[in-house]
Amino acid sequence: MPNKLNQLEWPEEIIRRLRSRPVSHSNKKIRQIDLARMVGVNARTIQQWENGERIPSPQNLQRLIKVFLDEGVLLSGAERQEAMQLWDSVKKLKPGQNRVFPGFDEHWFDQIYAERASANGEDARALLAHPPSKGRLRDAESDGFLSRGNLPALRSGFVGRKEGLLRILEMLRHSPLVTLTGPGGSGKTSMALHAASSMADAYPDGIWLFEFASVTDPLLVAEYILSTLGLTNRQQGRSSLDYVVHEMKGKKALFLFDNCEHLIHACATIAEALLSAAPSLAILATSQESLNSPGEYTYSVAPLSVPSSEASLHELSFEAIMQYEAVQLFVERTKAIAPEFQVTERNSVEIALICQSLQGIPLAVELAAARMNVLTPEQIIDRLSDLMGFLTFGKRTAMPRQQTLKATIDWSYMLLTQKERLLLRRLCVFNGGFTLESIENVCVCPGPAQAETASIAKAEVLDLMASLVNKSLVYMDRSSVGGRVRYDMLVTIKQYGLAHMSGSPERPSEELDWIQQAHAEYYDKFLEDSDMKFKSREQDEWLAEVKAEYANLSTALQWSHQHPEWRNIGLRIASRIYLFWLREGIWNEGLVWIARVLPPMGQYEDSEASAMALYGHGILLTVQGHYEEAHASALACVAIARRLNDRLTLSTTLRLLTLIHLSKGDKHEAFALAEESELLARAHGDDWNLASSLSGYGNVMLALGKYDRALRLFEESVELFEKTNIRWELAGPYRNLGYTSLRLGNYEQAVRFFKKSISASRSYKGNWDLFGALAGLAEALYAQQVYASAVILLGADEKYRQLLGTPVRAQYREDYEKTLAAIRAELGDERFSVAWETGQTMSRSQIVAFSLEA
Secondary structure, eight states: OOOOOTTSOOHHHHHHHHHHSBOTTSSOBOOHHHHHHHHTSOHHHHHHHHHTSOOOOHHHHHHHHHHHHHTTOSOTTOHHHHHHHHHHHHHTTOOOTTOOOOOOOHHHHHHHHHHHHHHTTOOHHHHHHSOGGGOOOOSSOOTTOSSSBOOOOOOSOOOSOHHHHHHHHHHHHHOSEEEEEOOTTSSHHHHHHHHHHTTGGGOTTOEEEEEGGGOOOGGGHHHHHHHHHTOOOOOTTOOHHHHHHHHHTTOOOEEEEEOOGGGHHHHHHHHHHHHHHOTTOEEEEEESSOOOOTTOEEEEOOOOOOOSOGGGGGGSOHHHHTTSHHHHHHHHHHHHHOTTOOOOHHHHHHHHHHHHHTTTOHHHHHHHHGGGGTOOHHHHHHHHHHHHHHHTTSOTTSOHHHHHHHHHHHHHHHTSOHHHHHHHHHHTTOSSOEEHHHHHHHTSSOOOTTSTTOOOOGGGHHHHHHHHHHTTSSEEEEEEETTEEEEEOOHHHHHHHHHHHHBOSSSBOHHHHHHHHHHHHHHHHHHHHHGGGGGSTTHHHHHHHHHHTHHHHHHHHHHHHHOGGGHHHHHHHHHHHHHHHHHHTOHHHHHHHHHHHSOSTTOOOSSHHHHHHHHHHHHHHHTTTOHHHHHHHHHHHHHHHHHHTOHHHHHHHHHHHHHHHHHTTOHHHHHHHHHHHHHHHHHHTOHHHHHHHHHHHHHHHHHTTOHHHHHHHHHHHHHHHHHHTOGGGGHHHHHHHHHHHHHTTOHHHHHHHHHHHHHHHTTOSSOHHHHHHHHHHHHHHHHTTOHHHHHHHHHHHHHHHHHHTOOOOHHHHHHHHHHHHHHHHHHOHHHHHHHHHHHHHOOHHHHHHHHHHO
16 A cells, blocks of 8 residues: 555545534434445445545545535535545545546536535535635624633744644534643644634634633632633622633633643633533633543644655655645744745755654744754754754653654753853743843842852843844743833743753752742832832823733742742732732632731731731722621731821721721711721821722711712812822712712712713723612612613613622612612513613623713
8 A cells, every 4th residue: 555645644534534424414424335325336335445445536536525515524614625635635645657646626626516505595606715714703792701702813824734723623513622732832822723713703702712821820720711701700609610600601602721731620620610511612722631521522733744754855856845834834934034045955855854853843843943044954954963862862751752842942952152041041930921121130130159150240131132032932022011022931941941940859949949039029029119100190000010910920929828938028919919909800819819928817917018918808808798807807907007007008998997887887987987097098198098088988978968078078089089190099989979969969960970980980890889880870860760771770780789799888778779669660560671681681891881871
């Protein structure tokens, strides 16, 4: 039998595979005897085709393809590609020296395709020009989601692997869970992204990419998924995993779980839970090992095609060499950095030898091509061959592909200067990217005395970074924050660098220890230096900076948690970043971290960090309606602040206690707390703090029925917040001005204030301020006899309060219930229910738009 070509399947494999697919009009596959009848041959001939004993003639092959097309077993949108794949697999086998097997007749295929489309009432020309796999994302916004998906635009072309992409699409037809496995650098992520991008029309609720490389804690995987989807779990008693499962019921979406290997058990658990509850959901995962879940299909991502043996290289024509995928990738990447490069018959053989030596692993090929701006293919062969010979003495138990990938990275590493190697290793401590400023502060530190050339001068960093970028070991992230370019590294390069610092379990690396400490200390200082930005007109800048560095901050928190002697670093970070957790609506994640860095109850140190961490704990609990736990944290914070004579923290925490007591209906205790908070804030002279305390004090006056006093307090609060230019903080006092105007009978003014509150809350990802303003606006519209709109708003308000797990505040509950009952009486049950359901089904952006137009 002729030798099988690497880049093609055997004809018998393709025929068996296509015959085994269910036909379009039933779930049954085609029997051999039925296929023989439809093609016009006997059953023995079909058996011989599927056993590889014979190949079809051109006439029989056309009949076979037509049957497969008519029965609907060719993949939708890829019919022509699959037909050509079968045809080429037969043609390449060269059935005889005196026979010429014709090429695939595209005109003939288009004709039979058109006949089939016409019989089904479809436009064949439109389908051929725009197959379903090229569809776009859906137009409608899915309730609760940030967008229609977050799949990034593909930045570079995809070389080869067309058959593999078709196989992945086929697997997703049969199983909702498909995992792409392979070693680091094999191209799993790229393949998954390209496969996913071709399936947009199949998933109306979007295609969602979850990049787990930046998640280090299995307990936070579900939180990360929620955050990526634009959701927050605020339902008391429900885990984040349960909340994700609940939200995905009835959704038809594709989840792309990328880099699962370090979170394998968490990813498997979440995948099983999601797919059990949401049968229309599909998950495409990438990992160095399978998830080992029920019903999972696994696709092993093979290397790019390369010539099968060195002896055959000089026998191959130039055209044949250029058909190999690894060669195509090498040439494409080379031309990107050296546009003048030309492929010739001679250097094509050298390129093929390079790709063959690297076994077609995409990362290895790309790293080799990156040297083409300083080396010739022949020079690369000399260096690569020597280094690979050295690496054959590595672990014999390691997979050959892993050895080859390590050889490629080792080779790149050996080409670096000592200081470039030192910087590359130190960069591996970062997570989620880094800036030049962070490199200069973390990587310039001298390190242990015994480290190899352990010093990098600050003036050297820029040139060293430029060299690492040019050598493709570090890449630039063009989406800069605050006018500063960010950099990042491939995960495989990062793992390689960390391995050079990690030492052994018996003798941990001193270099890794101090660089992790330097990293944590830098991000502790980073938050300390930027802390006041949050309470000023630079708040948006602060939020953007913290968001960009959040993976690094999480890494620093994790390191502190794992090193109890450095717990105070984690405590200080948590005491400042709680504002980010509050603002971004990632409340449960914040509670997890604060609980980890705080000592047990009663063992708190008298420090500003302890006090503010307790305050952060209290506010994150309060916004979720956990008032008793929040009360305990706030009281502990007040005690520390009094002992430290920290009037700013004391004023802030008394304000929190005011809110907690009002939420519990205790107006008189709230009054004493609010009064002290306002006096302390006014004496301190901090506009932001005073504005917040005035709003809290006014809220107590409103609850006590002292409306004129409340009005003056809220107006002063608004004036101070506008002075600091912190827009989202205006949502609270504007909402309270609305309620005050409502109680004074000024309904038009109340509507204006509630709309201003809703507008201000638009920049706030949490819904805490939004839902209170919705209920107030509904009450004002009811007073103006705009009943249907009022019910829609109340329906939406109920929806968001349920998501939060928070009841109506005690001071508003009686009026809320009266308004609800009165509107139902005016509209009647049927009209009330229709309007209520409308509000319940609106997305956040829809209800904001509706309320501002009401």
